Every structure is written in structure tokens, then in C-alpha cells.
Amino acid sequence: MVSDATIDPIRDASRRMVRELGFMRPTLAETDMSPSAVHSLIEIGRSGTLQASDLCDLLGLEKSSVSRLVGKLVRTGMLRETADEKDRRAKVLSLTDQGRQTLSRIDDYARRQVHAALSHLPENAHVTVREGLLAYAGALAAARENAPTPAAEDVAIIAGYQPGLIGRVVEMHGRFYARTEGFGAFFEARVAAGLAEFSGRLAAPCNQIWAAMEGGRIAGSIAIDGEDLGENTAHLRWFIMDDALRGKGAGRQLLQKALQFCDDRGFAQTRLWTFRGLDAARRLYEAHGFMLEDEWPGAQWGSEVMEQKFIRKRPV
Template structure:
């Protein structure tokens, strides 16, 4: 039986979010569309070829009411309806070009509305709010597929994110002191200050605007690429992002004509070491150190290309 305090907390949030959504949804008054109109058009746009009965069930709408909305949309040439060859009672709904333009216009207005709200927030707050939304969605709707992660080049703020997330991670998980964060900042800072876009690169793994991982290739000279700052956030482990980031490094390094990739890691980073081993890296040296507080076992691995 769920704790009453949790339940009341959830209800309080629901009252707040009902008002919040109510304010957002009032914006539909700036168009001729009602909120329900917009939901219908979005849903058809998102699942082109949906059937009307399924639509009514997904959106919890009265079929009679939906029928009138769809009729109006057909008259306004926003959608097309064709009979399902497999069942001539059913209708298959698709968005027309005009409907898609309208759908995108509504989308732009909605984006602008959220953007206006998020732009008033402090740096980091939109990400924190969206991460929390994703958490709620994953719990209350387990069948929803999370957006997939992408891997992209770095942009403004990403180096800071690398410093912050790795500094925090190593402090919390391994008790490393702030010298490690300082080193990461210097390494990453030098990377930006002396960046050679031809021979160096930084990859960021991201999902829905939230950074999840990173890795750098820097030019060590003598045909040696240095793989640095590989990291995957705890929330995104198990998705194969680490391997994908390492694969990007290898592909890039081969293409750029490097002879070898070298990297330094610590033996307690088991998942990372497994990735390196599977990718063909070999251990070339090992040394105990106390660079950041607790004693650790640093290792240098290399991959001949």
C-alpha cells in the first residue's frame, strides 16, 4: 500500500500541473483549433495511417465527437480518409500537405510557448525538469519507447558538462578529490583552446537535449591519437553508448591516418576496460598512483590501427 505522503504529494503536483497545462492550452485560443482539435491532428501526424477507431481509443474521445472533428478536417483538407481494404467499415487517416503545414505551425507555436517558459529558467533547470519528466513517463507508461540517443559533435557548454559530470562522478563513486576535476578542466580546456578540427574531435551522446556521454580524440603527435574523457552517465548505462563512442574514435582515427590510439584508464572502470579489450586494445603499462586521493591502478592501453 503506497505511503499516503507520496499520494498527497502526487496529487499536489497534479493540481499544479493541471493549472500549468491549463495556461499552456489557453494558447490554442490564438488559433481556430481547440486543444482537442490539436491533439487529433498531432496524433494523426505522428501515426500516419492510423485508423479512426484506434484514434478514438488512444485519445479517449467519443467516436461521435471524433467523427465530427474528422469530417471538419476533411472539409478543410487537412486530412484524407480512405476505407481500409481489409475492413470497409474502418477508415485509414493520413495528413495532407496542407494538414502537415498546419500541424507544423501548431508545433512551432507550441515550441515557442515552451521556449518562452524555459528561457526564464536558470541554466540547467530545463534539463533537470525534462529529465524528471522522462522519469515520470518511464514509470507511469513503461510501454513508451524512450527517444534514442544520438552522437553529435561538441558545442558551447559541452566541455563544461564533461568537467562537471565527470568531476562529480569520480568524487561520488571513488572519492577522488577536486584535483581530478581540475585536471579534466585543464585537459578539456586545452582541447578547446588549441583545437585542430582536422585531426581532433569531441563526441557527445545526447538524448532529448540531455547529455549522456562524451569522448575526445586529441592529437598526441607521432601518428598517435589520444582517446580521452570517455564517460557515460549512470542513467544511460547498458545502452551500448560507450561502445558507440569508442567505435566513433576508432573510425575517425583510421580515417585521419593515425597509426595508433593510446588511452589511460583506471582498473576499477570495468565496463570501459571491457569495451577497450573487445575493440582490440592491449595493455602496455600499469602503475599505482595517488594522484587524486585514494590509491588507484592506472593503465595505458593502445590499439594499433
């Protein structure tokens, strides 16, 4: 049995390391790239070639997140995709010259960072730091691999405001889109402002928000704003899932609750705005009757993306 006297100082040290290493910022290692993009270059550079599925395992990310990440790195000239010699249907990823140059700068920055930190410790403590970090990183990986996966039936969908809901929904958006799209404070602030304004209108019967609760923790959300668009049109907003629940069916439950709400209140149609590349979400939307109406380049979230508008008409 591990005591709190051991656990709490390790948690505190881990939080401090995350902040000192720069993982609270939207970019990492003196680049304009997200932490997941930086780690992708490091892992591919170390291995020579990898498949996207390998990155899923190494980074602990879902397939759709890695697909968007790889696509962005290919478009920016950091990675190239080629057919696998053993399986022509599969693609292997490797660094371009630009990717190798960027990785070299990342490595130089990281080595300087470690050197500067170790210079504040006596030399006989260097081995202790190295062996301790290696052992702890290995233990974290083993715990993740053996952790039980939450099932959709373990998730409760609760309507209405819950304590901590606003902050948690903003946090999930900020962390997910910083990691996958490189969005920063501008995006997170817009989510926070919009959600705060909407929360003041929850008493209106045409508005509602739902939380996916897993073990007493808010792990997902979705909202229907029945006022901002007018013309008997519902606006689907703030649909987000915690990484631990992605692909487990909880997102489908949230969407179904929201659309049933729209149909019960007689909205003629439901609209949502998103952007290209969120493939798993798009498949879920289309499976529930949404159709792409329009797309255009835009930067309303702080970075240029191909914005999209989807519409679902009320079933007859």
C-alpha cells in the same frame, strides 16, 4: 496536473537539502568515505547481509559501479565477503567490526544533524516533516521504477563543440568519480583544465570531440587528441556516460565514432590511460582492439589507484 507553482519550490527545497546534508562534498557524515560508500554501510548494517545486486537496486547504481565500491570497502576493512549458504556461487556482504564502528559514528552524526534541524521547528511540526519526507521519498522511488529507459536508438552522436559541453563533461566526471572512487576537487580541476586547453585546439583536423545527446541533453562524451602524444599516435580522452545511459549501447556508439575517426586519419595507434577497477569500460576497450600495455600505482588524480595504459594499433 501538477503546476510549476508546486514543482519549483519542491525543487528548490530539494537542492538546499542536498547541500545542507553534505552531498555536494566528496565525503559524507564526517568520514573520509564517498556518499555511496556511506549509504552502502547503512543499508548492509540495517539488513545484516546483502548481495551486491541488492545494493544496485537500493542505491540506484549500475553493477560495475557497485562492484568497484564493494571491492574498495572490502580492501579498506569495512566489509567482508562470504559464500551464500543457499547459493555457493554467490557472495554475501556483511560489516566487519571496523565497519560496524564506522556505521555507529555515521549514525551518531546523522542523528545529531536531524536533532539540530528539528530543534529549529515547533514540536507539532516534527510529525509533518517525518510523514512528508517519507511520502516524497516513496514517490521518487516509484517514479524511478516506472520511468522509461532510454534506448541507444534514442541517442544522437554529435561531433564538435556544443554549448554547455565543457561544463557538462566536467560535471559528469566529477560526480561519477566522487561517488565511485572518492575523487575530489583536485581531480575535477584537472579534468576542467585539460578539457579547456583541448577545446582551444578543436580547429585542428586531427582533434575531435563527440557528445551523446539524449532528448537535447548532453549525456556522454569522448574525444580524440591527435596532437599531445605526437609520433602519429591518437590519445583517447574524456570518455564518460551519464548514469541513465550506462549499459544501453550509447557508449559503444561513441567509442566506435572515435576509433573510426582515428582510422580514417591514419593514426598508427590509439592510446588511453585509465585505472584498475573500471571493468565495464575495460571490456568495451578490449572488444574494440585495445590491449593492456602497462600498469603501476599512482596518485595523479588525487587518490592512489593502479593506473593502466591501453594501446590499440590501427587495423591492417
